[in-house]
Amino acid sequence: MEKENVIVTHELTKRFGDFTAVDNVSFAVQKGEIFGFIGANGAGKTTAMRMLCGLSLPSSGTATVAGFDVYKQNEQIKKHIGYMSQKFSLYEDLTIRENIRFYAGIYGLRDERIREKTDLLLQQLHMKGAEGTLVRALPLGWKQKLAFSIAIVHDPAIVFLDEPTGGVDPITRREFWSLIYEAAGRGITIFVTTHYMDEAEYCNRVSIMVDGRIDALDSPANLMQQYASASMDGVFLQLARKAKRSGD
């Protein structure tokens, strides 16, 4: 089956003065894929993602996201992507319902549709009855799932997740990933950065960044075979040992 590419980069580079954070990175992500972007702290993965999201201007190279050019069609891209940051970025002093309403409205959903989506979301997340609670009062796991659902409330082509599962217990993490699978099944491409190696194994393909370059790009299974390791942990350790940079 012919799968279209939703993200294509070619020699994408970001320099801060003398320092090259992202070094001539080239890859392509297919529609509906769960694409993992792995690397140590300081390897450049967040910087790369920020360029794709339109938060940072590349120094050189090309990239298109959802068919739009990152240099010239930045604002168009934003209409077609979702984003979930490490801090979840929900408004703590607004309720669940209000957060949904706000972000859905921002992405252009009509009131009718917002109502539908809210109901659907609350049901899916088993939050029905709690929609009037302030986000501040929610347990971490709830916030995380809510943030993800809100990030895709407008059914974007791609959703970018920046270290989405920090500080959450394993059961909640599993539930979170089932949400991700469900979204991928609907055709939403998932671009996720993480440093949990077991999560790397959940992805369709994984790229490993070291010192700003992509040192490996393949499915977890292939990588584990290639590097003769029983887990992604092992793969990563072998590659990361060669790294010269450490720490963001």
Add this chain to the structure above:
Amino acid sequence: MRMLKILLWKELLQIYRDPAIIRILFIMPMIQLLILPLAADYEIKNINLGVVDHDHSEYSRQLVNKIVSSGYFRLRDYSATFPQGLKAIESGRTDLILEIPTHFERDIVKNNRSSLFVAVDAVNGVKAGLGGAYLQGIIQNYNQDIRTQWIQAQRFDPQPTIEIASADWYNPHMNYRVFMVPGILVMLVTMIGSSFAANNIVREKEMGTIEQINVSPIKKMQFILGKLIPFWLLALLVLTIGLLIARLVYGIVPLGNYSTIYVFATIYLLAILGLGLLLSTYAQTQQQSMLVSFFVTMIFNLLSGLYTPIESMPAWAQLITRFNPVSYFIEVMRMVMLKGSGLADIRYQILALIGFAVFFNGWAILNYRKRSG
């Protein structure tokens, strides 16, 4: 449009849910308006007088009586020697000493001439200057009284007299509060406009929610307007409360139109909010933004003519006030409230403020980027 409506809805909701803001926004103006005008009174009165009288004559007693009954002075110390009187100044009990020499009365009558000595605590230069001037004025008056007593011949040969009729316009009761209250209102509105607004944006930066905004299709202008409009409304609300308090508590009713004030306030706020916006683009943390806006606001307040008149400032300082939006608003407030000036009278100030608004907002918008380079 819809995006803006949603942004405004969120902002207002957040403000409404923040108990501290509500308290600060409404209690602060009330306290400031109630206490500041009561405290802010530059008039020189209740000067504490110390007297060292070596003469104990009728004349010396008359003089002291005259001084005390003038209403400017309070007799706080009556010492036998000058060193004793000086102690009173040192301890702060008196502000000046009048020393009447021995033979004061005798010298005037017999030798046509006597002298008095006044020592003034001049740490507060203005108070000392005016206090000394008042005292000398009273002494001269008393001198004239003595002369008229003795030079009766002049009664038939009147001296040329220029009578001075003085009239006080716009504040016939010489009420200092009438002068201060409009200025304080301006200060309040300014603080809310610039500091609060700036802080709010920087808070989003610190919390990280601004990233979510940057990654969304919200346009730069929409975001900025979404932040400015709520604070613009809040500032106008505080202005209204302030005007109400001025009316109800102090009986200050503008001679001019309320509408003139609001028109000008609207434009002024555009400029001030622009300033706040500009500050927020440069600050990374709330601590920074608070300190910077506090510092800038303080300098603007000091150099605005609120506490000290602009005409008394040296040329270079006066030049700075031309670039200070606050000084224009203070001027306008006083003109409209106390003198009844209308829109036509303040057109120059309106133009100046429009200039400021364009400058600050323009610079801020240029600075604000959803995407960092």
Add this chain to the structure above:
Amino acid sequence: MKQFLIFVKKEWLHIWRDRRTLFILVFMPIIQIILYGFALTNEVKNAKIAVFDQSRDEATRAISTKIAASRYFNIVENLYSYQDIEATFRKGKIRMAVVFPQGFRYDLLHSNHTQIQLIADASDPNTANTLTNYASAIINDYQQTLRPTESLLYTINTQVRMLYNPELKGAYNFVPGVMALVLMLVCAMMTSISIVKEKEMGTMEVILVSPLKPFRIIIAKTIPYLLVSMVNIASILLLSVYALKVPIAGNLGLLIAESVLFTITSLSVGILISNTAKTQQTAMFTSMMSLFLPTLLFSGFMFPIENMPVPLQVISNVVPAKWYFIIVKDVMIKGLGFTAVWRETLILVAMTAALLGFSIYKFKIRLA
């Protein structure tokens, strides 16, 4: 002790790395001194006035010239009708109008009596009073030249000596006030914000779990601001002595000791505020309301305390800055010694002890 020093070092680095804030903290008092010393004054000079001269004869011109020559007045307009007066006032162009009636000189010579009207814009009562006084003095002077013999008889000469500040420089009063203001601001406000920031960011828990006693941590937070305050005091004193020419009449050591005391008092206030505020925003605005404003008002350097209604005068006693202001005035300007200020010093010490005691108490309660 070593742990304590490590904490202090960390706190110091926070401040040192935030160059912008540090810059402002150090620069702010310098700017204030310059402003207060050179720009802000209540003195009236170059006041814009207008003259409505209906006679335009020798006498009126003589008086007008005298007025124009005075440094207090600046004649910016000549008016030609009564309506003009109102209009010019409304435009905000003048503060006073001098009105000469018709036939001024004629009346003066033939009926020995005439009148001048001084119309003052009393929006600012003080200025109006002062301008009227000055103008009257000039007119009286002129009147005196028409009565030459009078001044020889029955004259009382008054000799006036201005103590401590013979040139009546505004700076003498402002410098102590600015010192009080700056110290209070830097110490209390910044300290409270810095402590609350840790609360807000969530790092407070981390610190509380460390082996260092929690109150020592708070103290460690205040020490950098103590240092910054020392720099501020030094810069203010240097500027005062060399730029404003306000000498330190008294004992420098005593002055510095009292300033350190007041700094500690201010830091204690900051700690107290940090106890009650939950967000940085609240800390800042609480500091402003309960510190900056009262210090500005009740220290007595901007507005004389004796003018205030009694309840406010009572409140002023609770404001530490009031006592510090008196101490600095007495020591720096009047040159007095400790015997003159021991009472105020004691009050400051008592306030500090009370503030710190209360803070410690509240702190322990929270942790219990």
